[in-house]
Amino acid sequence: ARFFKAVRKLLVQALDDYPTARRTHLDIACGTGMAVEFFRKEGWLATGIDASLPMLQLARKRAPRLAAADFRALPFRRTFARITCLYDSLNHMTEKEQLVAAFHSIAGVMDEDSLFFFDVNHPDVYPAVWGMADPYVATGKDYLLEIATSYRAREKMGRALVTGWADIGGERIAIRETHHQRSYSEREITKALKEAGLEPVEVKDFDPYDEAADLDAEGVKLFFICRKR
Numbered sequence: 001a002r003f004f005k006a007v008r009k010l011l012v013q014a015l016d017d018y019p020t021a022r023r024t025h026l027d028i029a030c031g032t033g034m035a036v037e038f039f040r041k042e043g044w045l046a047t048g049i050d051a052s053l054p055m056l057q058l059a060r061k062r063a064p065r066l067a068a069a070d071f072r073a074l075p076f077r078r079t080f081a082r083i084t085c086l087y088d089s090l091n092h093m094t095e096k097e098q099l100v101a102a103f104h105s106i107a108g109v110m111d112e113d114s115l116f117f118f119d120v121n122h123p124d125v126y127p128a129v130w131g132m133a134d135p136y137v138a139t140g141k142d143y144l145l146e147i148a149t150s151y152r153a154r155e156k157m158g159r160a161l162v163t164g165w166a167d168i169g170g171e172r173i174a175i176r177e178t179h180h181q182r183s184y185s186e187r188e189i190t191k192a193l194k195e196a197g198l199e200p201v202e203v204k205d206f207d208p209y210d211e212a213a214d215l216d217a218e219g220v221k222l223f224f225i226c227r228k229r
Helices: 002-017 034-041 053-059 096-107 125-130 186-195
Strands: 024-028 045-050 066-068 082-085 115-121 136-140 143-152 157-168 171-182 198-206 221-228
Touching (some): 034 045
Parallel strands (some): 024 082
16 A cells, blocks of 8 residues: 555656546556556546456455456457556566566557556665565564565575464464565666567656665666557
8 A cells, every 4th residue: 555655646647647538447467456446536447457366356345347367468359548567566577588478468458559657676676675684574463574585686586485474354364475576677678678569658766665765776666658669
């Protein structure tokens, strides 16, 4: 929710800067459906896709139009005016070939009027944050979350071990997940977009948590606005 509150400002600005009469929207890796809900409330016909069925069950509370799908093989024959992919979801493509495949699939649901909005982590974030020795810990009355991260600069790979618990509906659920992310530079992203027939219109620095001043990093996130070439 905190992240979406920040990225919402970028979405509002982008929609104002690049208006369109066709109001169809696709949110890729929609998670709990916050972006779909935002577009719906703004009058768009919004659809969300995610590979996780539990995520889609949560998203159902916010969005009626959902589908289970891998964004490297989107199951649509139509195009969408605006497409989003947020929460650094594309950094989970751990090989460049996977990233190009995702961009190529997304290009397949775009036309000359379509725009694709997405964020990725700035490459400096991985050594500065994922490379920290101490884990990130968050706690509340109904949850405990600990994220131990590491970063291998040579492979540009980050790893996060997420452990803890959460009380959901009166039941304590144990959490233990391993996440992997790949660091991509702006140049690498632009090259992958080009291979898929896309190009950036605009790239913005994005600091959703106002933490750049406390990090040894040139940036926190990059926000891309792209079109078909």
